[in-house]
């Protein structure tokens with residue numbers, strides 16, 4: 335399996351946009367190497383602006399650029415953009431529906447040794463509550479590149495979440511990617527795993543094991559959190575009767591919360607949520623942390639068995 | 650562009666003051682204090698400085714004005730109406746359900762506004778972005794941005810101050826309504842910002858200090874800022890909060906409180922004291 339961090343997909347996407355779309359500008363806040371915007375900077379220095387360690391100012395500057403018809407991609411770590419500049423994003427950008435693309439790097443606990451301060455675990459919650467916002471959490475480098483390109487050709491504010499560590503590249507260039515349209519990676523009738531981000535690969539591994547145990551498991555890559563593909567979620571609930579959400583993010587207000595909101599209003603079925611359970615992260619290797627915080631395929635299998643028990647109790 | 654002489658601008662300023670009071674009175678809420686202090690700055694800007702076409706809002710070469718201190722929108726709505734953006738009668742819909750004149754500026758509801766604001770400290774960054782885009786595209790428009798003095802306590806302003814100087818945005822002209830009042834009292838008591846001129850100078854800005862109620866000085870300051878090349882300019886305008894209404898002047902309590910009908914009547918009398926009421930809709 336080829337391994338590559340999703341941030342590389344972002345860097346490649348920007349490079350392509352540099353060639354194809356003269357309106358695209360890139361802004362960073364002193365993290366260009368880490369976020370991969372330096373690739374764009376080297377090719378298109380006149381369209382790259384380092385705003386320094388000033389995230390709020392960076393979002394405001396991007397707002398102005400968007401008002402003048404540019405397509406600014408503002409980039410830094412998720413904690414510093416979704417958290418620190420949330421008010422700027424809310425009032426100056428989302429309220430006015432400005433065409434600013436926000437790229438949050440270092441999403442999730444897999445950031446590892448840097449510890450809790452740098453592991454963004456809240457961006458899905460913070461961004462999906464904003465009207466007009468589009469929110470995409472791609473599952474591998476190929477999908478991240480596609481998402482980067484797709485967001486550039488879409489009008490309006492958007493947030494793209496990506497990660498630091500190399501992760502499996504399991505989609506292919508030819509797969510169709512459409513914002514707002516989830517992708518069913520595996521068919522199944524007993525249970526559905528709905529995930530976003532690189533952890534979708536763990537869901538796929540879990541599904542393989544479950545299928546071996548005779549549990550027919552559907553897997554959905556919910557790469558767009560907003561607008562959420564409600565129809566597919568409701569259909570999965572009606573057809574499989576049990577759901578496990580899978581994310582490397584707080585389940586509270588995250589993908590888990592979002593899916594639960596849809597289900598309770600439309601087709602309630604038992605749900606288990608794999609993700610961060612209302613705690614901060616800590617330093618460690620990504621593997622150690624995934625194990626400790628319950629984010630591996632083994633944890634997904636356990637949650638699946640649990641949700642199936644709840645399903646049969648109800649029936 | 651028609652140029653208005655000072656003696657033409659004076660009565661317009663009176664009408665703008667009256668508008669601010671009448672619209673906040675009609676709304677029963679709003680921010681008269683920091684609107685009244687910026688009347689001369691805004692009137693000169695909209696009538697004599699901005700290269701704009703109120704009948705052609707999307708004209709791409711227009712100068713831009715960003716209201717950073719969004720709560721002072723009554724003065725902006727009034728100068729917009731008086732300079733032809735929309736009918737003056739619409740001012741009285743301020744803050745009412747369905748009005749285009751939201752309590753804080755919403756560019757989506759009122760075409761002609763260049764940004765949405767109300768959360769302080771953000772406008773200068775937006776102005777910089779617009780100015781940077783002009784530099785990239787080699788376009789000549791200028792960008793103006795009005796900030797409050799209390800607002801300068803926001804850290805983002807100083808981030809933006811560095812950005813504008815670093816990118817040599819000489820097409821940015823910032824304005825400070827230096828009325829020395831914020832909500833909790835005098836700016837120097839709440840958290841002092843002095844010495845203000847030295848701060849901006851040390852951030853590599855061209856600084857112009859004026860009496861913000863003296864129309865001639867305001868005119869000159871805008872003209873001077875336009876000549877400065879290679880760095881952004883800031884006009885620090887010494888003003889009086891609530892200017893023009895004796896019981897509102899320099900009183901912190903009139904920051905976010907509307908006059909009642911008697912107070913409005915009294916205020917209008919004071920404004921039009923010399924030549925009697927010229928108030929027209």
Ligand SMILES: Cc1ncc(C[n+]2csc(CCOP(=O)(O)OP(=O)(O)O)c2C)c(N)n1
Nearest residue numbers: 683720767768769797798799800830831832
């Ligand atoms: C980020 C933010 N914090 C607080 C407020 C509430 N607020 C509105 S106006 C104001 C005082 C502003 O004082 P100043 O900038 O001096 O404005 P002026 O005196 O010109 O009215 C405050 C604290 C706000 N609108 N935005």
Ligand SMILES: [Mg+2]
Nearest residue numbers: 798799830831
């Ligand atoms: Mg003040």
